[in-house]
Amino acid sequence: MTPRRAIILAAGKGTRMNSDLPKVLCKVLGKSMLEHVLDRLAETGVLQPLIVVGYRAELVKQQLAGRYDVVFVEQQQQLGTGHAVQVCEPQLRGTQGPLLVLTGDSPLIQQASLEQLYAYYESHQAACVMGTLQSANPAGLGRIVRDSAGEFTAIVEYRDATPQQREIREVNMSTYLFDIERLCFALAQLTNSNEQREYYLTDCPGILRAAGEHVAALDILQPCEALSVNTAEDLQEVEKKMKELGYPNA
Numbered sequence: 001m002t003p004r005r006a007i008i009l010a011a012g013k014g015t016r017m018n019s020d021l022p023k024v025l026c027k028v029l030g031k032s033m034l035e036h037v038l039d040r041l042a043e044t045g046v047l048q049p050l051i052v053v054g055y056r057a058e059l060v061k062q063q064l065a066g067r068y069d070v071v072f073v074e075q076q077q078q079l080g081t082g083h084a085v086q087v088c089e090p091q092l093r094g095t096q097g098p099l100l101v102l103t104g105d106s107p108l109i110q111q112a113s114l115e116q117l118y119a120y121y122e123s124h125q126a127a128c129v130m131g132t133l134q135s136a137n138p139a140g141l142g143r144i145v146r147d148s149a150g151e152f153t154a155i156v157e158y159r160d161a162t163p164q165q166r167e168i169r170e171v172n173m174s175t176y177l178f179d180i181e182r183l184c185f186a187l188a189q190l191t192n193s194n195e196q197r198e199y200y201l202t203d204c205p206g207i208l209r210a211a212g213e214h215v216a217a218l219d220i221l222q223p224c225e226a227l228s229v230n231t232a233e234d235l236q237e238v239e240k241k242m243k244e245l246g247y248p249n250a
Contacts (some may be wrong), residue, residue, distance in 0.1 A: 005043050010022065010104035012088055012239055013056075017235070036107035039104075040109050051072050071091065073177075079192070081201035086190075100114065100177055105175045109175065114130070117131055126179070126216055128177070128208050130172065131173060131176075131218075131220055143161055153209065154209075155203075
């Protein structure tokens with residue numbers, strides 16, 4: 001069976017968290033958000049995920065010093081999520097098959113959702129499958145744009161969206177499963193021609209679709225996975241939900 005691999009994006013600061021810690025090290029139920037994500041990956045059978053570190057990288061490495069099952073990749077300049085994956089390319093060379101790309105600040109990611117992405121990837125030989133959801137409060141999130149037939153066409157970041165696109169309620173939650181070879185093709189096409197002057201990973205699905213590849217956006221994520229963590233208040237909301245769902249204290 002093809003090994004399951006993953007990249008976890010964990011280089012950001014989290015400027016609205018009122019903490020000097022890297023955002024992914026903020027704790028929920030006594031455990032960092034990043035460690036919750038690693039636990040879900042382990043349950044899903046992912047081996048030696050690549051963790052992209054940047055801001056205060058040494059703290060992230062110290063936090064995970066007891067885990068032999070991770071590989072750190074340093075993003076020395078934070079030039080966007082696409083760039084964060086690009087710095088992992090040397091580690092991906094010569095490998096094939098599926099690659100999960102997740103963020104380290106998504107502690108409520110569910111194993112069942114990840115398994116659904118794998119099932120679709122395997123049955124459709126997709127270049128990219130992403131998990132999406134319908135959000136009642138999608139402010140700030142990238143929108144999933146579909147054509148008249150309901151097929152995925154692009155992810156549009158909130159900052160770059162038109163007023164009409166901002167009315168869309170289906171949002172991107174940075175939960176991707178890429179085919180490694182085709183992801184590397186898309187990464188080579190990225191540009192930073194956007195408001196932030198960054199290389200967006202969110203452009204890769206559209207690049208692959210334009211190249212004739214099969215890309216799917218599956219509205220499968222559970223309501224709890226809609227909880228994003230950008231502020232200390234968000235973190236409290238996530239902890240409340242984890243308690244409701246029966247997550248154990250560390």
